């Protein structure tokens with residue numbers, strides 16, 4: 001999963017050595033790639049669990065002094081206790097959208113200075129929840145890349161904090177502004193899959209309507225409507 005975040009980071013035009021925090025590093029594959037291939041001078045790799053921290057430390061040690069001098073592994077929850085590090089990049093990859101939101105919202109220090117840190121976020125699920133949080137809490141999405149990894153679609157979102165709160169429609173929250181404006185084959189595959197799921201859900205719900213499903217149904221209906229209008233606009237182009 002971190003592969004797509006790595007691809008995203010390696011395509012950057014880096015003019016000075018950068019420092020990064022990789023949250024939920026697991027095996028430390030991404031930090032090692034950043035220091036060896038992308039010109040990063042230092043990466044703090046964190047993980048909440050002891051097992052991944054041990055694996056990360058062992059992988060780094062086995063790879064030699066070059067990596068040991070440039071990567072620290074810290075066991076912590078999200079970005080807790082990392083206030084003194086001044087990262088240029090914060091990478092959170094391979095976690096659900098809700099968990100990424102929890103990690104970002106708990107870390108006040110990442111919003112201290114506007115436009116200082118670039119966030120590279122790769123939600124494994126619920127990307128609409130992450131986008132909603134970013135838009136409504138003063139983050140500006142710079143770009144998004146979609147990729148296919150082991151048969152699953154992922155998106156990598158780059159963002160900065162600029163303090164400006166924004167509102168977006170459901171279509172943008174679910175599919176991302178960039179994809180909507182510049183759809184490619186991956187976007188179409190994700191869009192068509194979701195369209196069919198919604199179509200089916202709406203049909204099934206009509207058969208067994210209940211109080212609890214009403215809110216979810218309302219959001220699905222609204223999203224389906226926005227997706228249908230978008231499809232129509234594209235067919236007319």
Ligand SMILES: C[S@@+](CC[C@H](N)C(=O)[O-])C[C@H]1O[C@@H](n2cnc3c(N)ncnc32)[C@H](O)[C@@H]1O
Pocket residue numbers: 001002003023024025026027046047048049052076077078079092093094095099103
């Ligand atoms: C699926 S792995 C992703 C690893 C790597 N980032 C990637 O994309 O390949 C998720 C990792 O996040 C760690 N994790 C889960 N919750 C976390 C949290 N709150 N803070 C830090 N790490 C966390 C897990 O222990 C696990 O190692």
